[in-house]
Amino acid sequence: MGLVQGITELFPISSLGHGVLVPALLGWHNLVSSQSASQSFFLVFLVGLHVGTAVGLIVFYRKTWAKLLAGLGRQVSKSRSEGLSSLWHLDNPDMDPSYRLLFILAVGSIPVGIAGLFLEHALRVLFAKPLAAAIFLTVNGVILLVGESLLRSRGRHVMHRTLDTISVKGALAIGSSQILALLAGISRSGVTMVSGLLGHLDHEDAANFSFLLATPVILVAGLYKLPSLMGSLGDGVRMQTLVGALCAMVAAYVAVRFLTKWFATKTLRPFGIYCLIAGLLCVVRFA
Secondary structure, three states: OHHHHHHHOOOOOHHHHHHHHHHHHHOHHHHHHHHOOOOOOOHHHHHHHHHHHHHHHHHOHHHHHHHHHHHHHHHHHHHHHHHHHHHOOOOOOOOHHHHHEEEHHHHHHHHHHHHOOOOOHHHHHHHHHHHHHHHHHHHHHHHHHHHHHHHHOOOOOOOOOHHHHHHHHHHHHHHHHHHHHHHOOOHHHHHHHHHHHOOOOOHHHHHHHHHHHHHHHHHHHHHOOOEEEHHHHHOOOOOHHHHHHHHHHHHHHHHHHHHHHOOOOOOOOOHHHHHHHHHHHHHHHHH
């Protein structure tokens, strides 16, 4: 499960969907029923896996995050002489580009943070079931394929944005798409990449922005619920959670390393086809 989480969180094929479908396909019925329970040992276990995934992402992007935080320090120093308004006037030509990207990532994380706080529990209880996950996995495939088709219809000569030029409105649009990933079967990285592509990012920048945007969301959500592991729900699964988190960390690092190279030259189409086929087969299996 740690390997499944680490890989499918970054591959645009839905970690939450596979977290529901893989135990169901393997006949692990106690885990399947735990998915939609209000509280269970398995949910605590999954929280640990998410923290491991976030650590893997941080390790891979460690130089980028160091650069972004250094930009924050430089911009804060500037604000002492230029005023606090310099911290959020993104059209200021003197704004540090690393700080600007950090600010944009923070803005993009707000919508899913609010939605997750109020909707995550209800949506998980309602939809974290094999048939629902299979249906949403199929929908995820459609989203990926339609997104690529819309991109091709624009033609090859569309001017692409870079990460340095994403607007606040664009960041909110891309960040808001993460809310769909609260449904088991819809991929966080998939929908944010499609949103980024439609916002005129190329595949490589859309992937990097998606992974950077996901890191604080996954980490904060995991750390927020991690204290449950120290309570009664964690009894008997703490060592399993540690092992699973380490596996998820390694798998996430390998996955993001592969995908950043993949999206330098390739598209979302293979992942869309996989989701469509796997989702439809699972619909037939669990209907």
